[in-house]
Amino acid sequence: MREWAAKHRWESILIVVLAATIVVNVSLSPFYLGFGNFVNLFWLSIEKIIVVIVMTFVIINGEIDLSVASVMGFSAAVMATLYEGGEMAFVLAILIGIVAGALAGLLQGLVITRFGLPSLVVTLAGLIGFRGAARVLLEDRSVGDFPEWFERIGQQTLFGPFPVALVLFFVGLALAWIILERSAFGRKVYVIGNSADVARFSGIEVDSVKVRLFVASGTVAGLAGVLFAARVGAVQGTLGETYELDIITMVLLGGVSIFGGSGSMLGVVLALFTVLNIRNGLGLANIDGITQTGVIGLLLIGSVLVPNLARRYRLRRPAPEAMAHGPP
Amino acid sequence: MSEPRPVIEIKGVSKRFDATQALSEVSLSLRAGEIHSLVGENGAGKSTLIKIMTGLYPADSGEMTLGGEPFAPRSSADAQRQGIAAIYQEPSVFPDLSVAENIFIGHQDQGMMVDWSTMYREASRILAKLDIEIDPRLPAAGLTVAGQQAVEIAKAISLDVRVLIMDEPTAALSAHEVDRLFRQVRSLKEAGVSVLFITHRLEELFAISDRISVFRDGRHISTRPANEVTEESLVREMVGRDPSDFFARGEHPEGEAVLRVDSLGVSGVFSDVTFDVRRGEVLGFAGLVGSGRTDIALSLFGVHPADEGTIELEGQTLDIRSPRQALASGIAYLSEDRRRLGLSVEQSLVANVTLATLNRYTSALGLIDRDQERADAEALRQRLGIRAPSLSTPVSQLSGGNQQKTMLAKWLNTHPKVLILDEPTRGIDVGAKADVHKFIDELATSGIAIMLISSDLPEVIAMSDRVAVMREGSLIGIYPRRDATQERIMTAAVGAR
Numbered sequence: 001m002r003e004w005a006a007k008h009r010w011e012s013i014l015i016v017v018l019a020a021t022i023v024v025n026v027s028l029s030p031f032y033l034g035f036g037n038f039v040n041l042f043w044l045s046i047e048k049i050i051v052v053i054v055m056t057f058v059i060i061n062g063e064i065d066l067s068v069a070s071v072m073g074f075s076a077a078v079m080a081t082l083y084e085g086g087e088m089a090f091v092l093a094i095l096i097g098i099v100a101g102a103l104a105g106l107l108q109g110l111v112i113t114r115f116g117l118p119s120l121v122v123t124l125a126g127l128i129g130f131r132g133a134a135r136v137l138l139e140d141r142s143v144g145d146f147p148e149w150f151e152r153i154g155q156q157t158l159f160g161p162f163p164v165a166l167v168l169f170f171v172g173l174a175l176a177w178i179i180l181e182r183s184a185f186g187r188k189v190y191v192i193g194n195s196a197d198v199a200r201f202s203g204i205e206v207d208s209v210k211v212r213l214f215v216a217s218g219t220v221a222g223l224a225g226v227l228f229a230a231r232v233g234a235v236q237g238t239l240g241e242t243y244e245l246d247i248i249t250m251v252l253l254g255g256v257s258i259f260g261g262s263g264s265m266l267g268v269v270l271a272l273f274t275v276l277n278i279r280n281g282l283g284l285a286n287i288d289g290i291t292q293t294g295v296i297g298l299l300l301i302g303s304v305l306v307p308n309l310a311r312r313y314r315l316r317r318p319a320p321e322a323m324a325h326g327p328p
Numbered sequence: 329m330s331e332p333r334p335v336i337e338i339k340g341v342s343k344r345f346d347a348t349q350a351l352s353e354v355s356l357s358l359r360a361g362e363i364h365s366l367v368g369e370n371g372a373g374k375s376t377l378i379k380i381m382t383g384l385y386p387a388d389s390g391e392m393t394l395g396g397e398p399f400a401p402r403s404s405a406d407a408q409r410q411g412i413a414a415i416y417q418e419p420s421v422f423p424d425l426s427v428a429e430n431i432f433i434g435h436q437d438q439g440m441m442v443d444w445s446t447m448y449r450e451a452s453r454i455l456a457k458l459d460i461e462i463d464p465r466l467p468a469a470g471l472t473v474a475g476q477q478a479v480e481i482a483k484a485i486s487l488d489v490r491v492l493i494m495d496e497p498t499a500a501l502s503a504h505e506v507d508r509l510f511r512q513v514r515s516l517k518e519a520g521v522s523v524l525f526i527t528h529r530l531e532e533l534f535a536i537s538d539r540i541s542v543f544r545d546g547r548h549i550s551t552r553p554a555n556e557v558t559e560e561s562l563v564r565e566m567v568g569r570d571p572s573d574f575f576a577r578g579e580h581p582e583g584e585a586v587l588r589v590d591s592l593g594v595s596g597v598f599s600d601v602t603f604d605v606r607r608g609e610v611l612g613f614a615g616l617v618g619s620g621r622t623d624i625a626l627s628l629f630g631v632h633p634a635d636e637g638t639i640e641l642e643g644q645t646l647d648i649r650s651p652r653q654a655l656a657s658g659i660a661y662l663s664e665d666r667r668r669l670g671l672s673v674e675q676s677l678v679a680n681v682t683l684a685t686l687n688r689y690t691s692a693l694g695l696i697d698r699d700q701e702r703a704d705a706e707a708l709r710q711r712l713g714i715r716a717p718s719l720s721t722p723v724s725q726l727s728g729g730n731q732q733k734t735m736l737a738k739w740l741n742t743h744p745k746v747l748i749l750d751e752p753t754r755g756i757d758v759g760a761k762a763d764v765h766k767f768i769d770e771l772a773t774s775g776i777a778i779m780l781i782s783s784d785l786p787e788v789i790a791m792s793d794r795v796a797v798m799r800e801g802s803l804i805g806i807y808p809r810r811d812a813t814q815e816r817i818m819t820a821a822v823g824a825r
Contacts, residue, residue: 191683195669197668198668202651
């Protein structure tokens with residue numbers, strides 16, 4: 001137990017914070033422990049947390065994808081536009097919407113690997129470009145009146161009390177966990193995040209891994225956009241706007257290094273539960289959304305600051321310059 | 329004639345990095361208006377001394393005085409304020425600033441506003457004094473390496489330095505540019521500046537130096553007036569050690585050639601390199617840093633594919649465009665840069681050992697067979713004697729020697745036909761060094777063809793069946809072990825007669 005805590009320092013801190021949040025929430029509201037609230041907890045952020053799973057891979061790999069929220073909007077807009085045209089089976093429109101997300105990821109992944117550009121810049125362009133495309137497709141319309149079965153996917157339950165999207169989230173999470181920590185692909189994601197040069201010198205297909213990750217990111221974002229449409233029952237050009245910030249926040253709060261190479265699925269899941277519970281608790285206590293966001297922001301600053309300050313403190317003794325140069 | 333008083337005096341300075349004693353009890357003094365050259369093999373301690381003199385490292389012990397006052401710079405800016413500046417092989421000018429701004433960048437006493445006309449006039453005056461024809465208004469980015477060095481010399485003059493250190497300033501210059509640089513250095517000398525000059529080229533050494541000091545293995549060996557030094561005595565002092573101090577490899581029967589390299593070249597780096605490596609043979613590569621040894625390895629490993637010549641492995645011609653292809657063909661390369669290119673240090677020992685062979689442990693579903701992975705890593709750990717708390721320990725927590733062995737384990741696990749070892753014992757302690765030598769011998773005996781690149785001359789000679797010598801991108805010759813004396817190889821490597 002103690003050994004585990006020493007090895008997983010960040011996860012241990014998160015467990016304590018999460019436990020404290022739950023205790024406060026229970027004392028704040030009698031509704032907190034109800035099953036309805038449990039589903040509700042995930043439900044309001046379900047699209048975000050689905051994307052968080054794939055963003056974890058991208059950031060561990062040493063990259064970032066700022067375009068996810070715009071791709072959500074883009075995929076949903078493609079789907080809605082095709083549906084509005086009325087010529088096509090709706091199932092096909094959904095599929096094309098998700099494929100559009102995958103292609104958006106493929107395009108960005110290829111630009112990043114072929115031209116050696118930083119993903120920060122390329123996906124920032126994606127953030128603007130795909131949002132623009134969604135706006136162009138829908139202008140200021142709101143497309144709704146989807147078939148009843150589609151809205152049922154978004155709003156009704158599949159097994160017992162669980163909606164489809166929530167089931168998708170938990171299945172996806174389990175798969176991602178296995179892939180990240182048990183598969184060769186997951187190992188490569190970590191190694192590339194540590195040092196792409198070491199990976200390349202070990203014969204690992206660095207560019208292919210990166211492209212596959214961006215395709216996965218785009219596909220999952222596309223799926224999340226479609227799920228969002230199903231839950232809300234309408235699509236606008238602004239669907240999902242600014243979600244990328246919350247998504248990246250949860251990953252970093254989970255202890256994933258923004259420089260790549262380290263982090264765990266467990267940490268991200270704990271961070272995700274913590275953020276959802278804090279928001280839920282503040283909501284139950286009737287605290288407005290803007291203040292909630294402020295609290296989450298403070299948490300993020302703390303999560304980035306604390307480990308870095310701790311490291312600096314540990315490295316205080318030898319002169320920093322000598323450390324950087326090493327022996328000749 | 330009385331001894332002129334030294335400008336800077338270094339007494340008994342020592343510096344240690346982990347297991348490596350980089351400098352031990354070194355003493356050196358520079359006189360005003362003297363060009364003093366410092367020579368020694370790679371790793372002799374020259375760079376460490378420079379870094380101590382310019383405030384990048386503190387010395388562990390010993391003392392320095394500058395103009396009679398105690399001198400212990402805390403940073404390179406501090407050293408510069410006190411009158412010591414250094415110019416390196418790669419000049420560090422600010423490309424977007426003008427030549428004049430670069431010259432005066434170290435001056436911090438000019439108030440808020442820049443007086444451009446005075447600055448340009450002053451810059452022109454200094455440049456003219458050095459006989460440099462550069463417009464001080466141009467951005468430094470457009471200058472050649474020689475031009476950038478000239479700007480750095482001008483900067484040193486503007487700062488009124490007392491000691492100027494030049495670390496291999498001629499490495500990237502043409503013969504014509506070297507002449508001009510030497511004229512500038514001599515005008516510094518006339519102005520009373522002491523110049524500490526470092527070069528690997530012996531002919532330059534005799535052309536420019538007043539006195540020459542030799543370093544070896546972190547020790548000061550000798551300081552003599554240049555006219556009392558001969559090439560022969562210099563080479564002898566630089567080499568010094570005896571190959572019999574090392575693990576001696578036994579005689580081997582000669583196998584057939586595994587790897588044949590014919591007229592290989594990468595334009596601008598090395599050209600027309602032809603050699604073969606036989607089964608069970610260790611082919612040593614000697615030469616100075618930058619002579620092209622590592623570049624040959626990088627081209628065989630597909631990092632910088634060759635533009636000319638052929639590579640044949642076991643009779644088959646290969647076109648290697650990536651490390652992935654090289655590994656698939658059976659060529660493995662242990663890099664000299666362990667931290668940047670060799671190991672994923674945040675990852676565990678197991679993950680590093682199987683890094684280049686992950687596919688072997690991957691099931692159809694893409695999952696890693698962790699039992700098999702651990703079993704193979706454990707076998708290699710025992711075989712190489714890697715000391716680690718467990719197989720799951722991150723490699724960053726292992727000592728340098730054990731990290732080196734981990735890297736070796738990673739490449740052995742690829743079952744290579746040709747193994748290229750680039751400085752396999754650099755920066756590791758004596759015990760780990762002896763272990764690595766023993767493995768190299770075992771591996772060769774087991775039938776792997778080995779290329780051993782090493783700047784440690786006695787090591788190359790003791791470990792190799794034949795020694796190839798590189799100089800400035802050309803393969804000068806391949807010497808069988810019985811002909812490979814240190815003097816002969818050093819002479820070939822530095823281009824002395």
